[in-house]
Amino acid sequence: MEVNRYLVALTLVVLAQGASLGQDEKLRYDNYSVYKVKYETPEQRNLLTKFAEDRENFRLWSEAKNELHLMISPGALSKLESEIQKINVTAEVFIGNVQSLIDLEEEANLKLSSDGSFGWKKYNTLAEIYEWLDGILVAYPVITESFILGQSYEGRTIRGIKISYKSNNPGVLIESNIHAREWITSATATWLINEFLTSQDEGVRNLAENHDWYIVPVLNVDGFVYTHEKDRMWRKTRQPSDISSCIGVDPNRNYDSYWMEYNGASSNPCSETYGGPNALSEPEVKAMSDYISSNKDKFNVMLAFHSYSQFLLSPYGHTSEEFPPNYDDMMAASKAFADAVESLPYGTVYEYGSVAEMLYAATGATNDWAYEQGIEMSFTIEFRDTGRYGFILPPVQIIPNAEEALVGIAALLDKCEELGYLELKTTQ
Ligand SMILES: [Zn+2]
Incomplete structure (x- = not known):
């Protein structure tokens, strides 16, 4: 009897804490749902993002123009309902139980990991990706070259691979998985590496061999490992804060570009878009930033892989009232990407525009x-989907998404060449 009462009390404590976890357990999201909330005014958005800073119960998943995607704990549904009425916005559920999607994904991963094989029918861990990279570097010693960006906060190595078939190629830099939970990004980046090395398709061969590729498959290595081992829905870095018990910084708000200006990031360490205590506070961001600035003459095009929303986004992030001098050219390249993707049998539609225009002010x-x-051609690509699965895109969609990225990037680069952006900047 005593024991039973103790168990009941324990269960209640666990329930009250919501998605809590023990030392070796993964965080569970049983009956957590995701809502699409539509708003009209900046004031409504402010109120929504403010109340979503209650991390126990809410997590911001995604934002599009006048739309927020919020994950909500089962215990906070009534709070959401009353907030929706108070703020006068509309909401609709589009994921009923986040854990069931995670379970399906984990099942697929476990089934295929048991034989230790790397592939694109499942999501690979950092260790699997690095082991595969090592194999690639050994198998293609003339064409590939390993490079190291630096070390993460927890001491992991941030690695990249250069693929170059000949000298005097224009350079394309790809940053992937800066946001930890966006697993489709590293899956796509590794698939592209594999295609560039092994495809027999003439179009892919031209794409692979006439550009130098600099690809960082996982930038936020600590966060990525954390999503595999503890919390599938983790977004930020893993560096603790001096002023809060909330961990991590949004690395894609931490670069030294209008850092924390224009309301482009949050100053609250518990927010998913926390800009950090200072620009470049995150070693992963500092490493990438240094790598870009010290090699900038090698890169003609920069692509940052994200998910989800199916957007191709260009500068600026800080304002929608001003556009870069070559904005029209960026839009022409974006249109080429979107048209090429839509022409595939999947018919996937991408929208494009500047970050501030398409979403909201986002700096750093x-x-x-x-x-x-x-x-001058720097883009953020938000891959599949538009919210049906969100970050937990089923493994069966990895290759279709990667195929879209391939034809989209090929068309984008063709347009860049036509517009004169692939000229060599220096003699290499
Ligand atoms: Zn992202």
């Missing part, structure tokens, strides 16, 4: 920093 992002370094 990689593509703005890269643009300021003189990489």
